[in-house]
Amino acid sequence: MRIGELLGTGRSADVYALDEKWVLRRYRDGTDATHEWTVMSYLSAHGYPVPRLGPRDAETAPCDLMLQRLAGPTMLRSLLSGDLSAAEAGAMLAALLAELHTVPARLSPHPGDRILHLDLHPDNVMLTPRGPVVIDWSNTKEGAPAADRAMSSLILAQVAVDPRSPASAGARALLEALIPHLSAAGGIPAHHLAEAATLRAANPTMSAHEVALIDRATSLITELTR
DSSP: OOOOOEEEEOSSEEEEEOSSSEEEEEETTOOOOHHHHHHHHHHHHTTOOOOOBOOOOTTSOTTEEEEEOOOSOBHHHHHHHTSSOHHHHHHHHHHHHHHHTTSBOSSOOOTTOEEEOSOOSGGGEEEETTEEEEOOOTTOEEEOHHHHHHHHHHHHHHHHTOTTOTTHHHHHHHHHHHHHHHHHTTOOOHHHHHHHHHHHHHOTTOOHHHHHTHHHHHHHHHHHHO
């Protein structure tokens, strides 16, 4: 397998071109992507919009994922360019969360548990000609849907309260558009918001500055959900 140009880089992984149809997503620290591959396969079988998966075999490094090469911008890029409004993005994010939470858990015996993304934000949604596709399932777990709603809200709120971020006003507008949809879907209970804050603070990819914003971010969500 010939690895081509670097197409993108995230907090923990890089994406390389393989050919016109496929890319390789590789964890820099050697994290095993088997769980991620298994969950994405399960979601694909249930019709949820994830990238098509390439094969994995004994020759495939455990930190690699072969994925469909998607055409189109991220939701974040479309928001920044003005091609997508905060209202449109809020409705789309809420719909993607709601659709995800119709998929039963693979492993959990609890009937209310669902597959969770736990990092669903505008930079992890690709707007393809066939519709939005959700990428980066590295944080996926099973649990209560409210935990996913809390995490997506918290990620946006951290940007919204960040005085250093040029995207803070846009993030607040998106959060204000998203919250009513999430409230209608079951809301963001305080204990789930607190759990999301704890998880976010423990995330090793967070900078000290980002961690310091979490309390203000949770306060903003509480204010907007009243």
